Amino acid sequence: MFFDDFSSFLYMGGHAQYVWLSYGLATVIVAINFISPVLTRKKIIKDIERQLRREQK
Amino acid sequence: MWTRLKRLYHKMGSPKWFYEITTRWSKWFMAVGSILMLTGVVWGLAFAPADYLQGNSFRIIYIHVPASLLSQSAYIIMAVAGLVGLVWKMKMSFVVGKVIAPIGASLAILSLLTGAIWGKPTWGTWWVWDARLTSMLILLFLYFGVIAIYNAIENDEMANKAAAVLSIVGSINIPVIKYSVEWWNTLHQPATITLTKKPTMAPEMFIPLMLTILGFYCWFAVWVFARTRNEILFKERKTNWVKKLLLSEHKKTTGAQL
Numbered sequence A: 001m002f003f004d005d006f007s008s009f010l011y012m013g014g015h016a017q018y019v020w021l022s023y024g025l026a027t028v029i030v031a032i033n034f035i036s037p038v039l040t041r042k043k044i045i046k047d048i049e050r051q052l053r054r055e056q057k
Numbered sequence B: 001m002w003t004r005l006k007r008l009y010h011k012m013g014s015p016k017w018f019y020e021i022t023t024r025w026s027k028w029f030m031a032v033g034s035i036l037m038l039t040g041v042v043w044g045l046a047f048a049p050a051d052y053l054q055g056n057s058f059r060i061i062y063i064h065v066p067a068s069l070l071s072q073s074a075y076i077i078m079a080v081a082g083l084v085g086l087v088w089k090m091k092m093s094f095v096v097g098k099v100i101a102p103i104g105a106s107l108a109i110l111s112l113l114t115g116a117i118w119g120k121p122t123w124g125t126w127w128v129w130d131a132r133l134t135s136m137l138i139l140l141f142l143y144f145g146v147i148a149i150y151n152a153i154e155n156d157e158m159a160n161k162a163a164a165v166l167s168i169v170g171s172i173n174i175p176v177i178k179y180s181v182e183w184w185n186t187l188h189q190p191a192t193i194t195l196t197k198k199p200t201m202a203p204e205m206f207i208p209l210m211l212t213i214l215g216f217y218c219w220f221a222v223w224v225f226a227r228t229r230n231e232i233l234f235k236e237r238k239t240n241w242v243k244k245l246l247l248s249e250h251k252k253t254t255g256a257q258l
Helices: A006-014 A016-056 B002-012 B015-047 B056-088 B091-123 B131-152 B156-170 B173-183 B203-235 B240-254
Strands: none
Touching (some): B015 B203, B056 B091, B056 B131, B056 B173, B056 B203, B091 B131, B091 B203
């Protein structure tokens, strides 16, 4: 590892706020891109299934 | 060769085929992308040496450069998809263009935000109206424009056409972004990666960057496929293959009949 210990890894040579804020934002945006289509899919399937059930009756 | 390409083209135009093949491809892109990202991020954050000028803030590069590159590549794909849709009336092509817009916008936002955060310790400012930063902001607005067209126009065919035209016209901005650091005096540093010259970065800094770039591209494919499949499900909801597919999935998850 480049850093001597874990706390100096977190400290990032005084640039902690910049580095961790960037990686935090990246995590949020990546998570949104993964989760959003899953939620949409669930909603679409629910709607289609409701429609199918109505047709069967 | 030509007939095989033509056959592939016709297959790609079929929503059912696209749905099934991307379901399989997604798993691979997801696995490879995740391994690349994990390796690249851990390497870049903890093992790569600090930059001799910028210190540890340079580690933002492993997010900033992939997000910036991908937001531009995504735009080009969106514009080409629009062109293919307009010229050859390929419906699936429009769908791909449509779903890229929100993903591309999110990546442009990530690029701008991480750029601003990186700029603060490096240049002493969050934002300057220089050519590179301004043209990236325009890229974001172009994405917003495409999203707005789809939200505003109810008629699918009209929305597709309008969005495709905007995508194609807006692609003039892509070379402007690329060459902005050469044409104008900008605060932004010149390109980190060029295809023609050897990298000026040390390999232990450069390799993790390549990994996160490739990882982001793989994840991008997963996102585009997932959203495209959603559009297909909705558009084809009245067809038999979608009904059959849902019935079999329903049985698998609940063990019960619908």
